[in-house]
Amino acid sequence: MKAEEARNFYTESRGLKSWLFTLDHKKIGILYLYGILTSFFLGGVFALLIRWELLSPDEVIVTADQYNQLFTLHGAVMIFLFIIPSIPAALGNFVLPLMIGAKDVAFPRLNLASWYIYIFGSLFAIYSLVTAAVDTGWTFYTPYSTETNTSVIPMTIGAFILGFSSIFTGINFIVTIHKLRAPGMTWFKMPLFVWGLYATAIIQVLATPVLGITLALLIMERAFGMGIFDPALGGDPVLFQHFFWFYSHPAVYIMILPGMGIISELISTFSHKKIFGYKAIAYSSLGIAFTSFLVWGHHMFTSGQSEYAAMVFSFLTFFVGIPSGIKVFNWISTMYKGSISFETPMLYTMGFLFLFAIGGLTGIFLATISVDIHLHDTYFVVAHFHYVMMGGTVMAFIAGLHYWWPKMTGKMFSRLWSRITFAVIFIGFNMTFFTQFILGTKGMPRRYYSYLDQYQPLHGFSSFGSFILGAGFFIMLIYLIHSLYRGTPVGNNPWGSLTMEWTTTSPPQLHNFDETPKLEHGPYDYDKIEVEPTYTK
Amino acid sequence: MSTTMKNTAEHPAYLQHHFSEPEQQHESVKFGMWLFLLTEVLLFGGLFLAYAVFRAWNYEMFLNSHQLLDVKLGTLNTIVLITSSVSMALAIRFTQMNDRKKTLISLFITLALAAIFLVVKYFEYSHKIHEGLLPGKFFTFSGIEGDNPHIFFSLYFMMTGLHGIHIVAGMSVIVYMIVRTWKSHFSSEYYTPLEVTGLYWHLVDLIWIFLFPLFYLIG
Numbered sequence: 001m002k003a004e005e006a007r008n009f010y011t012e013s014r015g016l017k018s019w020l021f022t023l024d025h026k027k028i029g030i031l032y033l034y035g036i037l038t039s040f041f042l043g044g045v046f047a048l049l050i051r052w053e054l055l056s057p058d059e060v061i062v063t064a065d066q067y068n069q070l071f072t073l074h075g076a077v078m079i080f081l082f083i084i085p086s087i088p089a090a091l092g093n094f095v096l097p098l099m100i101g102a103k104d105v106a107f108p109r110l111n112l113a114s115w116y117i118y119i120f121g122s123l124f125a126i127y128s129l130v131t132a133a134v135d136t137g138w139t140f141y142t143p144y145s146t147e148t149n150t151s152v153i154p155m156t157i158g159a160f161i162l163g164f165s166s167i168f169t170g171i172n173f174i175v176t177i178h179k180l181r182a183p184g185m186t187w188f189k190m191p192l193f194v195w196g197l198y199a200t201a202i203i204q205v206l207a208t209p210v211l212g213i214t215l216a217l218l219i220m221e222r223a224f225g226m227g228i229f230d231p232a233l234g235g236d237p238v239l240f241q242h243f244f245w246f247y248s249h250p251a252v253y254i255m256i257l258p259g260m261g262i263i264s265e266l267i268s269t270f271s272h273k274k275i276f277g278y279k280a281i282a283y284s285s286l287g288i289a290f291t292s293f294l295v296w297g298h299h300m301f302t303s304g305q306s307e308y309a310a311m312v313f314s315f316l317t318f319f320v321g322i323p324s325g326i327k328v329f330n331w332i333s334t335m336y337k338g339s340i341s342f343e344t345p346m347l348y349t350m351g352f353l354f355l356f357a358i359g360g361l362t363g364i365f366l367a368t369i370s371v372d373i374h375l376h377d378t379y380f381v382v383a384h385f386h387y388v389m390m391g392g393t394v395m396a397f398i399a400g401l402h403y404w405w406p407k408m409t410g411k412m413f414s415r416l417w418s419r420i421t422f423a424v425i426f427i428g429f430n431m432t433f434f435t436q437f438i439l440g441t442k443g444m445p446r447r448y449y450s451y452l453d454q455y456q457p458l459h460g461f462s463s464f465g466s467f468i469l470g471a472g473f474f475i476m477l478i479y480l481i482h483s484l485y486r487g488t489p490v491g492n493n494p495w496g497s498l499t500m501e502w503t504t505t506s507p508p509q510l511h512n513f514d515e516t517p518k519l520e521h522g523p524y525d526y527d528k529i530e531v532e533p534t535y536t537k
Numbered sequence: 538m539s540t541t542m543k544n545t546a547e548h549p550a551y552l553q554h555h556f557s558e559p560e561q562q563h564e565s566v567k568f569g570m571w572l573f574l575l576t577e578v579l580l581f582g583g584l585f586l587a588y589a590v591f592r593a594w595n596y597e598m599f600l601n602s603h604q605l606l607d608v609k610l611g612t613l614n615t616i617v618l619i620t621s622s623v624s625m626a627l628a629i630r631f632t633q634m635n636d637r638k639k640t641l642i643s644l645f646i647t648l649a650l651a652a653i654f655l656v657v658k659y660f661e662y663s664h665k666i667h668e669g670l671l672p673g674k675f676f677t678f679s680g681i682e683g684d685n686p687h688i689f690f691s692l693y694f695m696m697t698g699l700h701g702i703h704i705v706a707g708m709s710v711i712v713y714m715i716v717r718t719w720k721s722h723f724s725s726e727y728y729t730p731l732e733v734t735g736l737y738w739h740l741v742d743l744i745w746i747f748l749f750p751l752f753y754l755i756g
Contacts, residue, residue: 097555104555106565171572179565180555209576213583217695225674226691228587233673234685239590243583516557 008410008507023108026508029094030408031115035122036090039081040473042126046074048470051432051463057450067449068135069150075138076155080162081122083393084251087258088204089118089169091400092197094408096173098501098508099191101182101517106175114168117161125158127151137447139248142229142240146221153222156215163208163215166254170204173197182500184519191499191523192281196261199285203250203257203292211247214240238303245296253292255389256356257285259396260327263349266399267331269497270346271338274524277330284323291320301372310369317367324360328353341533343495344418348399351426355391359384362437377447380440386433398425398476405480406494410506411487412535417479424472431465488535496533499523551727563729570733574740577703581744584696588751591688598683600756602690605670605681607661611753614657615745621650622742625711625735632728637718640731644715647738651708658701665690693752700748703741710734 009026019027050070053060062070093111097104105111128134128151136145136152145152177198181190218240220226227233229240268275275281297305297313331353340346362384366372375381406412439458444451451459493502498521504512521529549559556562592599628643669677672694676687714734717723723731 102555106555107569108553108555110569167573167576171569171576174572175565175569178568179561205572205576206579209580210583213580216699217583217587220672220691220695224672224691225687226695227673227685227688228591228691234591234595234688236590239587243587511554 006410006505007509008505009510010507012510021112023104023112024510025093025097025104025108025111026408028108028111028115029090029092032085032093032118033090035115035118036082036086039077039122040086043074043078043082044470044473046070046077048466050074051466053449054451054459055463057453057456064449065135068137068447069133071447072134072137073129076125076134076159078389079138079251080159081125083255083389084162084166085118085169086255086397087262087393087400088173088197088200088254089114089165091262091397091404092173092193092258093169095404095501096176096194096197097180098407098504098512099194099499100177100180100185101500101513101519102176102180103511103513105172106180107172110168110172114165114172117168118165121158121161121163121165123158124161125155128154128158139244140215140218140240141244142218142221142237143231145218146229153219156219160212160215163212166204167208170201170208173201174205177201182517182519188279188282189519189522192264192275192278192285193258193261193499195282195285196257196259196264199289200254200257202286202289203254207247207250207254207293210243211251214243214247217243238300238305241300241303242296245299246293249296249299250289250292252385252388253288255393256324257288259352259393259400260285260324262396262400262403263331263352264327265497265499266345266349266403267334268524268526269403269495269499270341270343270349271335272341272496272526273334273338274526275330276333276336277326278524280326281330284326287323288320291316291323295320298367298372301369302376314367314369318364321360321364321367324356328357328360343535344413344415344422345399345403345495347419347422348395348402351422352392352395352399355387355395355429359387359389359391362387375440377445378440379436379444379446382446383433383436383440386436391429391433403495404501405483406490406535407501407504407506407508409484409487410489411483412490412494413483413487414479417475421472421475421479424475425469428465428467428469428472432462432469433465435462435465491534493531494533494535496531498525498529498531549727551722551729559727566729566733567736570736574736577740577744581696581699584692584699585747585751588692588696591692592755595683595685595688598681598686599689601682602686603752603755605665605668605678606693606753607664608753610657610661611749614654615749617650617654617657618742618745621647621654622739624650625738629728629731629735632718632723632731633725635725637721637723640718640723641715644711644718648708648711648715651704651711654704655701658697662694696748697752700741700744703744707734707738707741710737 009024019031022028022031049061050067053062053067053070093105131154132150134148134150134152134155136148136150140152140156177190177194217226217228221229225233226235228235229237231237264275264281295313295317297309298317301310301314362380366375366381366384402413402418435458439455439462442455442458444455444458490506492505494506495502500517500523501508503517552559552562556565624643624646628640628647631639631643665671670690671677671687672691673687676690678686711734714731717730
């Protein structure tokens with residue numbers, strides 16, 4: 001198969017320094033991908049340890065204090081080191097300039113800096129692991145977080161540093177999308193993944209600094225006893241919650257919006273059909289970004305905030321579900337009468353539709369104050385956010401990873417094994433987390449090390465599911481690595497898509513495009529343009 | 538990724554390879570800086586919010602506490618910073634007029650004024666440390682009426698401290714601009730880094746203009 005050595009961005013500059021000092025968004029995307037996947041693995045190990053411990057109400061492998069550390073680390077690593085950067089920094093960095101016909105992002109050096117900051121911040125956070133690992137929960141609520149003997153300050157400094165990485169990515173993407181689109185690509189001719197990244201970047205820029213200052217205040221409170229959160233010193237612990245959730249609620253939309261962008265791409269490509277309601281989907285991304293800043297109080301219904309505030313937050317939370325619902329209906333409408341191909345990215349996409357619908361709807365249950373009084377801090381909440389974060393974002397991330405894998409590597413993964421893995425993951429996920437909805441409605445509190453005997457069968461079933469889920473990811477790792485060495489080489493457009501990144505070689509050339517491409521057609525004009533996938537049975 | 542320094546009419550050395558026109562690069566860089574400034578506003582905004590909340594809860598204490606601040610020094614610092622913003626703006630004006638020497642002088646004046654600001658702050662801080670007017674659990678001063686006067690000083694030190702860190706960061710960027718100006722990197726055709734440095738510096742000045750009345754002039 002090897003006639004001459006193919007020229008692409010890997011071969012044009014080689015060696016470790018060509019990676020560590022690169023300004024190429026494609027290499028930076030891959031550097032991020034390594035970090036993201038390592039963080040996912042680390043967070044996953046913590047998850048499996050948690051589920052293992054929960055097989056029994058008695059001690060299985062860790063003490064109660066160690067258990068508190070486990071769920072804190074699981075949350076902090078998964079949120080700050082994995083999911084927030086995941087799609088934008090790993091997939092977005094690689095794909096965005098190609099999708100809009102640009103040679104790179106607006107600020108390549110800032111891009112590389114954001115990766116180094118990501119690594120540095122991650123090391124800081126992990127350092128707190130090997131000293132006295134934090135046991136406050138990833139939410140760092142006061143007063144416990146100001147009093148505990150564990151390494152709160154290194155962990156929060158790590159999160160603070162990671163925040164800069166997120167902000168720089170956000171600034172880079174906003175300017176890139178405004179300024180570097182190819183001629184002819186107006187806002188409404190951009191792919192919807194770009195809209196998703198844009199809305200995400202807006203939230204990253206506006207919300208992350210508030211987290212920064214919240215963590216800084218926490219550090220000051222711990223180090224200097226500032227008195228801002230401690231009632232004995234004149235402060236207010238609920239103030240911390242307001243500050244914290246003002247960022248952390250929009251943060252969950254940083255997690256889901258890029259995933260939704262990926263789903264829009266994949267639904268259209270694998271239904272071989274024009275996306276239904278392009279403008280509605282585009283505007284709904286912006287609508288979600290805006291409204292996401294108005295609902296933070298729904299994490300605090302039981303905190304003692306005023307009833308009137310709670311009612312307003314509840315109403316606005318119902319409201320923010322509407323744009324998400326619009327997207328789901330538009331995606332389904334796209335599939336209707338489409339020519340659907342069940343390649344692995346599409347399997348994960350359809351999995352997303354099902355799992356995100358459950359996750360999103362259960363969010364509405366929790367937004368209902370009278371219901372939340374019973375479900376707050378139970379496993380129902382845990383199940384809800386795992387359905388949206390894992391069943392939503394992670395499924396979309398995997399879908400996107402598989403979709404762009406041939407573009408990034410020039411190789412195709414095993415169709416058989418990827419489909420088997422999808423089944424394993426889908427089953428494992430639902431076993432793990434659907435059970436937790438039931439546990440929650442039966443009253444099982446979250447973050448509890450021990451529990452009443454009556455909950456043990458459900459906990460056992462959930463843990464068993466989590467081991468299956470873990471096995472699925474392990475198989476994925478194997479067949480993806482295998483594809484790098486033995487995968488079928490692919491051409492420019494294995495899936496038959498109409499977005500611009502598929503006009504380049506797989507992998508792309510060093511500078512992406514020899515000449516600035518001009519837009520010939522819209523990204524979803526399957527009704528006008530003939531395009532055949534080159535990867536077929 | 539081009540590192541060649543060749544300078545042609547169509548492709549000046551400062552034009553980075555992923556931009557097609559100098560104007561596109563210029564607008565993009567300015568836009569990027571404005572976005573960064575927006576994040577700074579949100580960062581300080583959180584602290585201003587904390588100030589608002591605690592002042593609402595402890596109004597008398599705030600008024601009493603602020604008496605311990607030196608309004609004269611605060612006013613001096615305000616004049617110093619505003620003047621430094623003027624000299625920063627002048628630096629850019631002189632570059633637009635291709636006057637490298639006056640640009641350098643203006644940048645040095647900006648730097649000097651920033652240093653004066655920090656020196657004044659040093660005197661203010663050391664006086665407070667001497668008096669025991671310290672944040673949080675280190676607060677030992679007695680003589681302020683009202684509950685929990687340490688909160689006022691916690692906020693004072695945190696907000697002016699964070700602002701001071703931004704002054705230091707700005708100073709290092711200005712030093713870098715001085716080096717680049719001296720090396721003739723800038724001209725009326727290209728001075729974008731100077732311009733965005735100026736934008737940053739003006740924001741740092743603006744934040745002080747909010748801090749000053751809220752801490753020094755209340756009551």
